[in-house]
Every structure is written in structure tokens, then in C-alpha cells.
Amino acid sequence: MIQKERTLSIIKPDAVSKGIIGAIISRFESSGLLIVSAKMLQLTTDQVLEFYNEHKNKFFFKDLMEFMISGPIFVQILEGNYAIRRNREIMGNTDPMKALAGTIRFDYGESCTKNVIHGSDSESSAKYEIAYFFDI
Numbered sequence: 001m002i003q004k005e006r007t008l009s010i011i012k013p014d015a016v017s018k019g020i021i022g023a024i025i026s027r028f029e030s031s032g033l034l035i036v037s038a039k040m041l042q043l044t045t046d047q048v049l050e051f052y053n054e055h056k057n058k059f060f061f062k063d064l065m066e067f068m069i070s071g072p073i074f075v076q077i078l079e080g081n082y083a084i085r086r087n088r089e090i091m092g093n094t095d096p097m098k099a100l101a102g103t104i105r106f107d108y109g110e111s112c113t114k115n116v117i118h119g120s121d122s123e124s125s126a127k128y129e130i131a132y133f134f135d136i
């Protein structure tokens with residue numbers, strides 16, 4: 001049975017400052033993922049700590065923190081069949097050097113930190129992350 005899902009997507013500060021929000025959104029829409037809610041905001045250090053709490057003791061956390069508070073982000077809820085998995089496929093590997101050709105991170109990512117996009121990685125994280133940013 002086809003499973004209609006919702007997932008959280010964040011266009012990160014590197015992509016917002018490069019002016020490629022539209023190019024990224026086009027990829028979702030042309031893949032059949034609908035944007036059902038969206039907003040721009042700038043994260044605080046407390047919010048990054050909360051949102052990326054599982055990574056707080058990792059070696060890359062300081063860089064991740066600095067990067068994620070460095071400018072506005074574009075947060076959106078994507079909806080579609082198998083949206084969680086399909087969004088992850090469209091995004092590509094965390095490391096743009098390992099991402100498949102044609103994925104967002106392959107095309108626009110600069111490094112593991114500056115990797116353009118976030119997407120929920122499971123049903124439970126999608127639920128938590130959507131509720132974190134939206135009241136729906």
C-alpha cells in the first residue's frame with residue numbers, strides 16, 4: 001500500500017545566501033513532493049542545541065552550530081508518497097563528495113558542514129521536527 005507521509009526539510013544558511021531556494025524547491029516539486037507549509041527564520045544557539053541534540057558531543061558540533069546560526073534558513077513541510085525516504089534520496093549523502101550525481105548535495109554542497117539541506121531521517125524524527133517548527 002502506498003504510504004503518504006510528511007517530512008521536515010530545512011534549506012540551510014549556505015543555500016539561502018547563495019540564492020538557490022527556488023532551485024531546490026523546484027526539485028521537490030518536480031519529484032511530486034508538495035510543500036504544505038513553509039517559513040524563514042534564524043536559529044538561536046539554544047534551538048540548534050535542541051534540534052541537533054544527538055550530535056552535541058560530536059567533533060563537528062561546533063562547526064555545525066556556527067554554520068546553522070550564521071544566517072536565515074528556509075523550513076518547510078514536504079508531503080507525498082514515501083516523502084521521508086524520497087526526500088533523503090533527492091538530498092543525497094551527508095558528505096557532498098559521496099553524494100550521487102544529480103542529488104542536491106552533489107550539485108550544491110561544499111562540505112559535510114555546508115551541505116545545503118536537512119531532511120528528517122525517520123517517521124519519528126519527522127513527527128518531532130515538524131512539531132518543533134510548526135503548529136500543524
Ligand code: IDP
Pocket residue numbers: 055060064093094112113114115117118119121
Ligand atoms: P544528515 O543531515 O545527512 O541527516 P546527520 O548525521 O544527521 O546527517 O548530521 C547532521 C548534520 O551534521 C549534517 O547534515 C552535517 O551538516 C553535520 N555533520 C554530520 N557529520 C558530519 C561530519 O562528519 N563532519 C562535519 N559535519 C557533519
